[in-house]
Amino acid sequence: MTNAQLISQDPGWIIALKGLIIFAACVFLTIMSVWGERRIVARMQQRSGPNRVGKFGLLQALVDGVKLALKEDLIPKAADRIVFVIAPIISTTACFMAFAVIPMTGPVNFFGQQTAMQLTDLSVGVLYVLAIASVGVYGIVLAGWSSGSTYPLLGGLRSSAQVISYEVAMGLSLVAVFIYAGSMSTSEIVAAQDQWWYAVVLFPSFVIYAISMVGETNRAPFDLAEAEGELVGGFHTEYSSLKFALFFLSEYVNIIAVSALATTLFLGGYRALPGLGFTEQWLGGWFTLVWFFVKVLAFFFVFVWLRGTLPRLRYDQFMKFGWKVLIPFSLVWILVVATLRVMSQQNAPQALIFAFVFTVALLYLAVTSLIDRQKTKISEAAKIIDTTQPSFPVPAIPTSRAEQLNG
Amino acid sequence: MADELLPRHEEFGLAKADQSKAPITDHSSASFPKQLLGFWVTFKTMFKKVNTVQYPEVKEPTAERFHGRHQLNRHPDGLEKCIGCELCAWACPADAIYVEGADNKEGEQFSPGERYGKVYQINYLRCIFCGLCIEACPTRALTMTNEYELADSTRGKLIFEKDDLLGPLRAGMVPPPHPMYPNTDDGNYYRGEVTGSHPSQGVAKDD
Numbered sequence: 142m143t144n145a146q147l148i149s150q151d152p153g154w155i156i157a158l159k160g161l162i163i164f165a166a167c168v169f170l171t172i173m174s175v176w177g178e179r180r181i182v183a184r185m186q187q188r189s190g191p192n193r194v195g196k197f198g199l200l201q202a203l204v205d206g207v208k209l210a211l212k213e214d215l216i217p218k219a220a221d222r223i224v225f226v227i228a229p230i231i232s233t234t235a236c237f238m239a240f241a242v243i244p245m246t247g248p249v250n251f252f253g254q255q256t257a258m259q260l261t262d263l264s265v266g267v268l269y270v271l272a273i274a275s276v277g278v279y280g281i282v283l284a285g286w287s288s289g290s291t292y293p294l295l296g297g298l299r300s301s302a303q304v305i306s307y308e309v310a311m312g313l314s315l316v317a318v319f320i321y322a323g324s325m326s327t328s329e330i331v332a333a334q335d336q337w338w339y340a341v342v343l344f345p346s347f348v349i350y351a352i353s354m355v356g357e358t359n360r361a362p363f364d365l366a367e368a369e370g371e372l373v374g375g376f377h378t379e380y381s382s383l384k385f386a387l388f389f390l391s392e393y394v395n396i397i398a399v400s401a402l403a404t405t406l407f408l409g410g411y412r413a414l415p416g417l418g419f420t421e422q423w424l425g426g427w428f429t430l431v432w433f434f435v436k437v438l439a440f441f442f443v444f445v446w447l448r449g450t451l452p453r454l455r456y457d458q459f460m461k462f463g464w465k466v467l468i469p470f471s472l473v474w475i476l477v478v479a480t481l482r483v484m485s486q487q488n489a490p491q492a493l494i495f496a497f498v499f500t501v502a503l504l505y506l507a508v509t510s511l512i513d514r515q516k517t518k519i520s521e522a523a524k525i526i527d528t529t530q531p532s533f534p535v536p537a538i539p540t541s542r543a544e545q546l547n548g
Numbered sequence: 549m550a551d552e553l554l555p556r557h558e559e560f561g562l563a564k565a566d567q568s569k570a571p572i573t574d575h576s577s578a579s580f581p582k583q584l585l586g587f588w589v590t591f592k593t594m595f596k597k598v599n600t601v602q603y604p605e606v607k608e609p610t611a612e613r614f615h616g617r618h619q620l621n622r623h624p625d626g627l628e629k630c631i632g633c634e635l636c637a638w639a640c641p642a643d644a645i646y647v648e649g650a651d652n653k654e655g656e657q658f659s660p661g662e663r664y665g666k667v668y669q670i671n672y673l674r675c676i677f678c679g680l681c682i683e684a685c686p687t688r689a690l691t692m693t694n695e696y697e698l699a700d701s702t703r704g705k706l707i708f709e710k711d712d713l714l715g716p717l718r719a720g721m722v723p724p725p726h727p728m729y730p731n732t733d734d735g736n737y738y739r740g741e742v743t744g745s746h747p748s749q750g751v752a753k754d755d
Binding site: 185187446449450451 | 587594596597598602
């Protein structure tokens, strides 16, 4: 029985319980990941990080949350009160909803009921995640606009432009997965990866997704929306107390959500690592949950690693990278993948497939070398420009020391 | 000179700058793999010894001549060195010191010579710990300790009075006021010829 069939038999109380568990797990993961991020970044800078509250500072994020909740909740006079309150709610709700279609285990026994830890299995599950992610952008835009202040507005605009442009690249990187899996349902995509992970088969797609998921979640080095040096806090500058906490929560849940999606689409989801397939039967199938979270947390570590290593990009370079590099590249890649897929489905001869791959590789080399030549031409042209004779009148350059002194 | 400075790299557990591996200097696209070396740097650092000092529990000693809280010193017989000249107050660029001098009277002698500091206050909300007061003091009455934990909850508590600043009475010292050592004048005190108290000055503190 497939996951979809299993889930469709769930009684109402199991669905409610699953929803609750997903919500609780997300909040718990957020709290722990805030702590984990601070500890890891600290270690990367040879500091020790929060270590005061609880053992190893484990309760730090919880205490910070309590502190935020106890702070004064300010609404600026110039703010649009209704939108100002709704924005963080939209943001938070959207990021939690993405988790509904993520399969976290294979078939397991859940309080005597055979089911899988996945709230629902839509046949267009991944599209649903993309749609929900776009709704999350509304939270950011509305927060920036309704604050009635300059920096949040700029931050909100930046953020929305960024998320929208990287969503295009993200969506395109997923197309190759759809083509290979023959489905948009998350559980079927996981099932289709029983031989090879798509991170291996569709490596370029994986790289594009990995880059665009960082852009999508407004994280370093793409955290232009909250560039502290330029925009104070970005879209959430005017927010305080629990409303700020909601944005904070949604940022981290978002990270976990895109990591979970990446795990599902590219790293075989809840499946064990290659060669460890026997562990999937442990604890009556519940051990797959461990594999799922190991992979998600590995992605989270990469997020933290990026933050600890790279400086923030300049805004125009960032947009240029998204529109002029990632999107064209993924379009060409989709073309190649689609052609290869059709060839293998039509039982094309091996020689033809090799010839196609060879041609594509040759074309790629030709285009990149042309681009390189153009670049060197431009940089050399820049060198030749004669700087000694400007087009406007300038005083003569003094030639002797006496001239210099006396003018 | 440069060689003397190098060991500080080791002190902080940092690798010596290696020019051959530095990924920063070359910005051309050919150096992209080199730029990825940065990830290795941060990853490697995670396993190095942490430099953080767990401050309230672990206290690292300060530098020997660290400018900390002030102290008003005493002569070996217990008399105060401060003569209330106010030179420290005049030297202070932050106007943190307030001194009121008074005459030593028969039977009420606080310092050798004519005058002593009757009121002595240092406002640690103003003090910038520059040490000009120490340089100005003609009798070495005012010096600085290495004590740096000076935070408090009210402004009033951070104005230190003479009692807070006076150095402790060591063994052999008699708490003033008491007369000067028999058959001496203040010159003997300043030349260091008085090395302890005399029974006639009062009961000395035990060891």
